[in-house]
Amino acid sequence: MRSNTILPSERQLPRLFLILLVAVLALAGWQWRHGAPLSANLMELVPGSTPNALEQQAEQRMQEPLNREMLVLVGHTDRQQAVAVARQLGERWQASSLFEKVQWNLQADLPALREQLLRGRLAMLSAKDRAQLIEHPDAFIQQRVQALFDPFTGFSLVPSQEDWLGLTGRIQNSQPQRGAVQLDIGSGALIADADGKSWVLLRARTTGNAFDMHLPLRVADLLQASRAEADAQGAQLLAASGLLYAANGQQQATREITWVGGGATVGILLLLLLAFRRWRVLLAFVPVLVGMLFGAVACVALFGHMHVMTLVLGSSLIGVAVDYPLHYLSKSWSLQPWRSWPALRLTLPGLSLSLATSCIGYLALAWTPFPALTQIAVFSAAGLVGAYLSAVCLLPALLNGVELRPAHWPLRIAERLWQLRAALLKRVPSAVLLALVLLFCAGGLWQLNTKNDIRQWIGAPPQLLQEAQAVARITGFQPTSQFFLVRAPDQPQLLERLDTLGQRLDQLVNTGKLQGYLALNQLVSRPAEQQQVRDALNRLPQHWQPLLDLGVPASALQAEIAQLQALPTEDIDAALAGPLAEPWRTLWLGPVDGGVAAMVSLQGLNNPALLHAQAADLPGVQLVDRLGDLNRVFAATQISAAELKLLSCGLIVLLLIMPFGVGGALRIVALPLLAALCSLASLGWLGQPLTLFSLFGLLLVTAISVDYAILMREQIGGAAVSLLGTLLAALTTWLSFGLLAVSSTPAVSNFGLSVSLGLAFSFMLAPWAGQQKHAL
Amino acid sequence: MKLITFLGALLLSLQAQAFDLQQLSDQLAKPSVIHGSFTQEKHLRALPQPLVSKGTFVLAKDHGLLWLLKTPLQQDYRISAQGIARRDANGWQLLPNKSAGAEQNRLFLAVLQGDSSGLQRDFELQLQGEATQWKLTLIPRSLLLKQVFTRINIEGGALVQTIELLETQGDSTVLRMQDSTADQPLSDAEQHDFAQ
Numbered sequence A: 001m002r003s004n005t006i007l008p009s010e011r012q013l014p015r016l017f018l019i020l021l022v023a024v025l026a027l028a029g030w031q032w033r034h035g036a037p038l039s040a041n042l043m044e045l046v047p048g049s050t051p052n053a054l055e056q057q058a059e060q061r062m063q064e065p066l067n068r069e070m071l072v073l074v075g076h077t078d079r080q081q082a083v084a085v086a087r088q089l090g091e092r093w094q095a096s097s098l099f100e101k102v103q104w105n106l107q108a109d110l111p112a113l114r115e116q117l118l119r120g121r122l123a124m125l126s127a128k129d130r131a132q133l134i135e136h137p138d139a140f141i142q143q144r145v146q147a148l149f150d151p152f153t154g155f156s157l158v159p160s161q162e163d164w165l166g167l168t169g170r171i172q173n174s175q176p177q178r179g180a181v182q183l184d185i186g187s188g189a190l191i192a193d194a195d196g197k198s199w200v201l202l203r204a205r206t207t208g209n210a211f212d213m214h215l216p217l218r219v220a221d222l223l224q225a226s227r228a229e230a231d232a233q234g235a236q237l238l239a240a241s242g243l244l245y246a247a248n249g250q251q252q253a254t255r256e257i258t259w260v261g262g263g264a265t266v267g268i269l270l271l272l273l274l275a276f277r278r279w280r281v282l283l284a285f286v287p288v289l290v291g292m293l294f295g296a297v298a299c300v301a302l303f304g305h306m307h308v309m310t311l312v313l314g315s316s317l318i319g320v321a322v323d324y325p326l327h328y329l330s331k332s333w334s335l336q337p338w339r340s341w342p343a344l345r346l347t348l349p350g351l352s353l354s355l356a357t358s359c360i361g362y363l364a365l366a367w368t369p370f371p372a373l374t375q376i377a378v379f380s381a382a383g384l385v386g387a388y389l390s391a392v393c394l395l396p397a398l399l400n401g402v403e404l405r406p407a408h409w410p411l412r413i414a415e416r417l418w419q420l421r422a423a424l425l426k427r428v429p430s431a432v433l434l435a436l437v438l439l440f441c442a443g444g445l446w447q448l449n450t451k452n453d454i455r456q457w458i459g460a461p462p463q464l465l466q467e468a469q470a471v472a473r474i475t476g477f478q479p480t481s482q483f484f485l486v487r488a489p490d491q492p493q494l495l496e497r498l499d500t501l502g503q504r505l506d507q508l509v510n511t512g513k514l515q516g517y518l519a520l521n522q523l524v525s526r527p528a529e530q531q532q533v534r535d536a537l538n539r540l541p542q543h544w545q546p547l548l549d550l551g552v553p554a555s556a557l558q559a560e561i562a563q564l565q566a567l568p569t570e571d572i573d574a575a576l577a578g579p580l581a582e583p584w585r586t587l588w589l590g591p592v593d594g595g596v597a598a599m600v601s602l603q604g605l606n607n608p609a610l611l612h613a614q615a616a617d618l619p620g621v622q623l624v625d626r627l628g629d630l631n632r633v634f635a636a637t638q639i640s641a642a643e644l645k646l647l648s649c650g651l652i653v654l655l656l657i658m659p660f661g662v663g664g665a666l667r668i669v670a671l672p673l674l675a676a677l678c679s680l681a682s683l684g685w686l687g688q689p690l691t692l693f694s695l696f697g698l699l700l701v702t703a704i705s706v707d708y709a710i711l712m713r714e715q716i717g718g719a720a721v722s723l724l725g726t727l728l729a730a731l732t733t734w735l736s737f738g739l740l741a742v743s744s745t746p747a748v749s750n751f752g753l754s755v756s757l758g759l760a761f762s763f764m765l766a767p768w769a770g771q772q773k774h775a776l
Numbered sequence B: 001m002k003l004i005t006f007l008g009a010l011l012l013s014l015q016a017q018a019f020d021l022q023q024l025s026d027q028l029a030k031p032s033v034i035h036g037s038f039t040q041e042k043h044l045r046a047l048p049q050p051l052v053s054k055g056t057f058v059l060a061k062d063h064g065l066l067w068l069l070k071t072p073l074q075q076d077y078r079i080s081a082q083g084i085a086r087r088d089a090n091g092w093q094l095l096p097n098k099s100a101g102a103e104q105n106r107l108f109l110a111v112l113q114g115d116s117s118g119l120q121r122d123f124e125l126q127l128q129g130e131a132t133q134w135k136l137t138l139i140p141r142s143l144l145l146k147q148v149f150t151r152i153n154i155e156g157g158a159l160v161q162t163i164e165l166l167e168t169q170g171d172s173t174v175l176r177m178q179d180s181t182a183d184q185p186l187s188d189a190e191q192h193d194f195a196q
Helices: A008-031 A053-068 A079-095 A110-119 A127-135 A137-149 A167-173 A215-232 A242-276 A279-303 A308-314 A317-321 A323-333 A340-366 A371-398 A409-427 A430-447 A462-475 A491-510 A527-542 A545-549 A554-566 A579-587 A608-615 A626-686 A692-714 A719-740 A746-769 B002-017 B021-029 B099-112 B116-120 B188-195
Strands: A069-076 A099-103 A190-194 A197-206 A236-240 A479-488 A514-518 A588-592 A595-605 A621-624 B033-043 B051-060 B064-071 B075-080 B083-088 B091-094 B123-130 B133-140 B149-156 B160-167 B172-181
Touching: A008 A279, A008 A371, A053 A069, A053 A242, A053 A479, A053 A579, A053 A588, A053 A595, A053 A621, A069 A079, A069 A215, A069 A462, A079 A099, A079 A190, A079 A197, A079 A215, A110 A167, A110 A579, A127 A137, A127 A167, A127 A527, A137 A527, A137 A545, A137 B033, A137 B051, A190 A462, A197 A462, A215 A236, A215 A242, A236 A462, A242 A279, A242 A308, A242 A317, A242 A323, A242 A462, A242 A719, A279 A308, A279 A317, A279 A323, A279 A371, A308 A371, A308 A746, A317 A323, A317 A371, A317 A719, A323 A340, A323 A371, A323 A719, A340 A371, A340 A626, A340 A692, A409 A430, A409 A719, A430 A626, A479 A491, A479 A608, A479 A626, A491 A514, A491 A595, A491 A608, A514 A579, A527 A554, A545 A554, A579 A588, A579 A595, A595 A608, A608 A621, A626 A692, A626 A746, A692 A719, A692 A746, A719 A746, B021 B116, B021 B123, B051 B188, B064 B099, B064 B188, B075 B188, B116 B123
Parallel strands: none
Antiparallel strands: A069 A197, A069 A236, A099 A197, A190 A197, A479 A595, A479 A621, A514 A595, A588 A595, B033 B051, B033 B172, B051 B064, B064 B075, B075 B083, B083 B091, B123 B133, B133 B149, B149 B160, B160 B172
16 A cells, blocks of 8 residues: 555655754754853843833843842841851851852941041032031031030041031931941941841852852852851841842742653653553654754754743643644554554644644744743744654654554543533533533633732742841841932033932932932032032131130131132042942943933832832933833733734634635634633632733643644544544643643743643533544 | 069959959949039140030939030930930930941940940950959950040049040040939939930
8 A cells, every 4th residue: 555655755854854953953062062051030031121221231230239249137136146156157158259248347447438528528518517507607616516515426537626617527427327237336247136136237249140050059058058057056047139039040940840841751751651552652752852952942042042931931842742743643543554654644734734823822922022932932933843843754764663552541531521522412502502601701701800010920939038028127228129210411410400309209208108218419419519518618717706715726727628628529430439438339320322320229118109200300310110110011911912812813714724714714713712711711710810921821722722623623533533632632731831830930830820721621622623524 | 574574463463352343343333323413524636725514414224324514515415225315495306326326325334334244345344443443444356446446444433433535536535423422313304304
């Protein structure tokens, strides 16, 4: 029989494919020459809507400490013990070579501080003190006299004879409070008291950032070891850092790839062995491996690297890729004797259609503004092409000569299911069933609610979050992700704009809606204001009699005024040079596009909506609210995802009109859509929210399950055999996607859940695809 | 060389004589309320004569210190566990807890109340003399503190009599406490002041 022989073209195919495979392997080898091109940077996964380079630069600047710094609190009921443990920890960490700098005590450089204070007497004077000097010079002098007698003012850095007017003391006292942390003058440690314990603050700055693949894990290990050590000494450690989230995310991803990938692999191999009872049938896994290889190579080629999240979600491809060989393997129940090449020939049109529909479904994901999904789409589409090619070109050659004698029990199960369906249909007609299904859908959709939040991307364990909250509460450091970006043509105008913004923010601070903020105008005043101080100082001799009465020599005061007049006007760069400017340094972006720019960072924000109002009518002031923007993008994307879904369905219909006609094509596409609707309703009934990810999952399932409808409609080898083929395909796919549902990242588990539901409904609805009248 | 041997011998003999820090602490911690007046001299390096101010104080073991400046200007201060407060037209105002200043005030209370354990943490303590007339010298241990004080000298008998703070910059402050008495309890007004 002609159909049982091997065509000449079929002899060529394996060779050609092997050449391609070797080429791709070589490319992969080249891509991995510097180690694994993997990335764990979460921000790469979310839409990069940043329109200009400056905003991006500002954002990086604000995030840098989050990704490189770790705040640790060492707590002990005894202050001295806390300091001792912190000292020990600091020394150990410094020696670990993981950190660039570990700081547990303040080594204040007093001479440098003094120098900066003296030099900045005009420029660094706070607005309040400046106003008093200009408007109430008598009161200004009176306060100075009082301060000279005050035994409790604390030590001033600059001795009186160098600063008779006490300007440096005022500058020192107007520095913004930095949280609840206080300097322990004995040890130099920074200590906060809370919960009956003294907490010593330790800051560590790592050599690399959180997106390094190895560093976060090593830092987390070190922290864990230190925690145990501190425990032994009765001390408690609290830590907060973006690094810990990264470490946790990596561990989690590794665990999940192992579970999802491993679980799916073992399950599918077992299924293959049980159903087909031949060791060589395990070769059906070759397309899966080839698919993974193609996916990874395409991803790295297009994006330069692959994200770990792509790997986690991509590992679900295993279940889809194995469907191609299953297509013709399952023909062994009806086609006896089964031979690989003829079986392939028989199923090739269906296989090709299946590849096309799945690719359409995956590539629809690529048009969403989510780089994460674009990566997954590319990975999956390339993977499917690889799997298809190996299933079509290579696998039949590998299975050549194998005679499949599959177990009978799967077919009996399928037959039993088919009979059950027939019995059901006898009592309840399809139309009534449809009405019931629609009722079920309506009820579920009624209860469905949506939820979109960037936090779904992060499966952070509660312990990490609690610790970070405790650190924020104890230290009072509560950095917010929002910040203001302020631009102006030159420095004086920039400071003026910062002043205007500052006045509004002060109101928020006074009403308790904002804990505090940091802006350059707190550090240095405008040149015009510095000139006002000079003028006011010139008038001061009329008011300084009380100082002369104390015995301060008039010549000393005269000399000081002369010295102050001679101080040069300070600009932002000069003000940032001294040690006092350390907290402000990151805020200065310097000259950009013909102007200058700076940031205003915020602390302890209750209501982000209030911030938008602050910047609304201020020229050059812009609120950068990445989280808020992202959440808005999420919500907007949900709508575009639904449109994409419809569009992809339209494309699939067009594709299917050729083989199945308009009616058939519509019917084949309607079933997955109905399945998607049922899944949505189930989410509602289960009380699960509809997220962007569940929607993406459904988008995908539509594409995959079109395949089932095609299989059922073609009915090659009879209804029961087709149902069995569908069941096997659905089972393998479910084995890989369903396992995603156990992921601890809400986004991933949501995706897995909706795909699982979609698959179940698609399988149940597939028999309604009708029967194709075969011309042959 | 001779001096060192002499000092060594002195220290040894002091130990033998057995008026030690613990006894001083106990002695100073005994009275629950001390009333007295003070003279404060601030010696600024560049001024020919010191800035002298006078007033009265109340040291209550369980509450803290009231420091009432009378001349040449009037100003009331209170140091307690909550921090340092200054009285203005609206009553007591807690001053912002400037870290270094707050720490200095903690020291001040520790000195007056003879809390040697609190002092020993940050200073090396040297005690000379006997219960009726002693001198305690505090030398800062930490680098940070050394940049502020060179030394603090405290002298007294039953109660603290003078405190001399020698700053690294060359300025110094001398507090003389006179007519201290441990006999009077807190007056209603004083209790009220501590309570707020």
